[in-house]
Amino acid sequence: MQFDRRSLLKYSAAAGALGLAGPFAGQAFAAREKELNILCWEGYNSDEVLDPFRRQTDANVSAESGTSDPDMINKLRAGEINVWDVINLNQPWARDQMWPEKLIKPLPKDRFEPYFANMMAPFNKDYEWCYTADGENLLGMVQRFGPFNFVVNTDKVSRATAEDEGFNLFNEASNSGKYGILTYDNWNIYHMCIGAGLDPFVKHSEADIAAYEKVARAWFKGAKLLTDDLVAMNLALINGEIDFYLTGGTYTSSPARLDGYSNIRGITPKKGPMAGGKGGITWVEVTSVVNNPQGSPLAYDFLEYVQNPEVCHAVAFAEGTYNPVTQMGNPKVFEKFSSEELDAIQWDSLEEELSNTVDYQINPDYDVMNKIYNEAKREA
Amino acid sequence: MSSASDTMTAQPTIATQKIPRRRRLVSPGLLAALPVIIFLCVAFAAPLLAVLGYSFMPEKTFELTQAPTLENYLAIFSNSYYLSFTKSLGLALTTVVLLLVISWPIAYGMAKIFGRWANFLTLAIIIPLFVSENIRLFGWVLFLIKGGVMLGGLKAWFGIDGESMLYEVPAIVLGLVYVYLPFALFPMVLGVSMVPREVTEAAFDMGASRWQVFREVELPLAMPGILIGGLLTFILSLGSLAESKILGGQAVIMIADEIETAFTFGQNWPLGSALSMLLILFSGTLVLTLLNWIDLDKILGRGKGGNGD
Known part of the structure; x- marks a missing residue:
């Protein structure tokens, strides 16, 4: 094989391109293993909620809060489906809009369904907004409401x-x-x-x-x-x-x-x-995994992490607004709340209020x- | 000698010989500006073109591949959006007039009278700009609200029960004037400093009254600065949102609010885009018209011939 100047340049350029692209391509995949992007209502983006998860996973976790449900869905529609891994919205959007538009993907039932058992009624059994209409797919987990x-x-x-x-x-x-x-x-x-x-x-x-x-x-x-x-x-x-x-x-x-x-x-x-x-x-947030083609595997770990009693309390009383969480049906979660906190979220009338509301x-x-x-x- | 004479005779030949210029495909100026041009195309023109494209899409679509339609523009003209446009316009004009009236004496003082105290005043006006606009406006809420600093103080010290001015149009104007004061003031300072002292002195010597000097000497000479400040604050006020929301309790629905609503709760990008295009068209026409009128070179102190005259 003879090398002239032109072919040398050609092969050098190709080698250079490979040399540049190779490590970056590898990094892109590797980075998703240690990276998680969350689009959520305020609270989930607080350091109180995210820092323990960052330490636990040594991952780069970033979260952005939206100003409205439609605003956040629009971000996915506008192409940010490639950016976000987790999305947290009020109950109707997952089943009625994001699932039909293929913006989210289902959760493994065997991993997540057991968490419902310890939740408050009516969230503890087949809560309809967490599933597709036919009940086949689990679309998200509930927490704040x-x-x-x-x-x-x-x-x-x-x-x-x-x-x-x-x-x-x-x-x-x-x-x-x-x-x-x-x-x-x-x-x-x-x-x-x-x-x-x-x-x-x-x-x-x-x-x-x-x-x-x-x-x-x-x-x-x-x-x-x-x-x-x-x-x-x-x-x-x-x-x-x-x-x-x-x-x-x-x-x-x-x-x-x-x-x-x-x-x-x-x-x-x-x-x-x-x-x-x-x-x-009544509003109930449903947190789903975004149908990101290069989604982070940490999305599922995060949904499990927020079921932890300490994290449930942190989510309920994160900066901004304070809300009850469905996990308060679990005594280990409930005991984390002080009497002042229970008064702030009107725990005294919550059950009665829930009985007078629709979803x-x-x-x-x-x-x-x-x-x-x-x-x-x-x-x- | 011979070689020297050869050289001597050859010189005129070289001087008169035309060296063929290499035809350049790209001029050096264009080449140097290319990074900025590319940046502007990607970061400025492309999003604007996307907004323009969306404004011709059928309502509630999230892609640019549908057949173009004028329905969004028709919807804007057949609904009451003119109210938001005219109210925003009215508020912007009121703000500009107030700002010009308020800024003139301050600018005059800073350029001609205050001396080194002008620097102190400049700092005092600039430093609050480091604080977020929303926080500054919220400070005004705490000052004006019932039981707040002003009304609470009046009640505690003098037993006077006052009515709060919050959530009304004057509160919005107050917010706009407060927030945009520096944008009117500093160009005006520049304008006033362009008025040579000798010219005003000459006018006085020739028997002009204070009013005549102001109207016929100072105002025309400071006009470029006044116009730039007025233009800047007009455009900013026209697209403002926070003042109406925080201080005005949305007593006026600004056009920027309509655009935000269309993009978020309305989930109607094409409508929001059409509203944005109309606002851009209106503001753009105004800017271009005024810039045509103003001699920017004069403001920057450059003569047209580039010799500083």
């Missing part, structure tokens, strides 16, 4: 009155200017449906939509304050700028309660227009209602 309806300052409106009146409180003309709207758009829409006497999770007639629109416009007109910042909303409630606000619950009232403001209380209406005459909604689902008329919602907000 909470009733999410409205919040009152009990010095201004008693708990009993608020529970009896429910969302009608916002319909009363005399309450105009006394409340705020925490603009979690999708939740506001559900609560406006309830205020209009509608079940948000069924198909609606034109008359229903008109009734919803009337409530949406009236509530925006009567609202003193709109914000998507729960701290700003609690501050306004504590300082007397407003007497109550929707959308809210344990998730938003617990930081104020832990700070000693026990007059700030999440309310679940005793009755309402939803299935079984219920008037409130958060996707509204079949969300698109049309969202348009009306934005118009009403803009034109108020």
Whole structure:
């Protein structure tokens, strides 16, 4: 074989390219063994939750919190499916959107199903939002949850009155200017449906939509304050700028309660227009493994790690907001919570509140209602 | 000698001989600018083109492969989005006018009167910029809220019960003026410092009143700085979001808020993209028109001939 200058250059370039690409390609695969990226609601991204896992696995674990469920799903849709390994969203999205769009992959049942046995009811047996509709595939694990309806300052409106009146409180003309709207758009829409006497999770007639629109416009007109910042909303409630606000619950009232403001209380209406005459909604986070083509094997280890009692407590009381966790059905987890912490998450009424709520689902008329919602907000 | 004379005679030949220029495929200037051009194409133009592309996709699609449509633009014009556009525009204009009025005396003082104290003032205005805008605005909430620093203080010291100005339009304007003051002030300082003292003195010597000097001498000469500051704060205010959300309780739904909502809760990227394009188109037209009007060379102290005149 004869080498001339051109062929020497050619082979050198090829060798150089291999030399460069080879180690990097190897590193790319090796890096995923020691790397985990989590897209989640705030709390799972705290050092209290992540640091022990980092030490345990010696892995580079990074987590980013989202601002809304749709926002986080959009990241996966926009191509970040190659970035994230774990995604943590409220209950309907895994089964109804991410699974059909192949954004998540199923969990091995034999490894994860045993953890359900120690959870609180109704999460301890075949909790429907963790599975595909046919029950064949396990789509995620549940942990944080909470009733999410409205919040009152009990010095201004008693708990009993608020529970009896429910969302009608916002319909009363005399309450105009006394409340705020925490603009979690999708939740506001559900609560406006309830205020209009509608079940948000069924198909609606034109008359229903008109009734919803009337409530949406009236509530925006009567609202003193709109914000998507729960701290700003609690501050306004504590300082007397407003007497109550929707959308809210344990998730938003617990930081104020832990700070000693026990007059700030999440309310679940005793009755309402939803299935079984219920008037409130509960969110439950489902944490799933992203269908990342080069997914980190640590994703499954992380889902197991957060079942550990210490970690369950850290997740429940991570920075930001404080929430009950389904694992509190396990006495070893429950004993980690102090009486102040239990009071902050309204443990005294949690069971009763849960019995008055239905699961958060996707509204079949969300698109049309969202348009009306934005118009009403803009034109108020 | 002969060789020397040969050289002597050869010199004119060399001087007049045309050396054929090598045709360059790429000019050195272009070559030097290539990294920046590539960076701008990837980091600036490509995302903008993607947004432009999405604005012509059917609503609620997450890919660019559908048949293009104008439905998003039609939806914007057939709905009440004009309210958000006009309210944002109104707030931006109000902010700019207030900022110009507030900034003029400060800029004048900094450029002409305060001497070395101007540096202290500059620092005092710049240092808060190191703190996040949201935190500064939240500080204002704590100051203005019922029972907060102002109303709580009034009640405790004088027994006066005041109404909070939070969650109303004036609170948004306050936030905008507060946040964007440096962006109007510093270009204006530059503008005022371009007014030569001799010119104002000459105007006074010729019997001009203070008002005449201001209107006919200082204002026109400082105009480039005023326009740059005004333009900058107008664009920033038009696309602002935090002031309305934190201080205003969304008493006004800004256009940036509509865009954010479309991309997140609305899950309607094409609508959000169309709204963004309209905002970019509007702001872009304004910037280009004004930049056409302003002589940037004059602001930077360069004469057109490059000789410093």
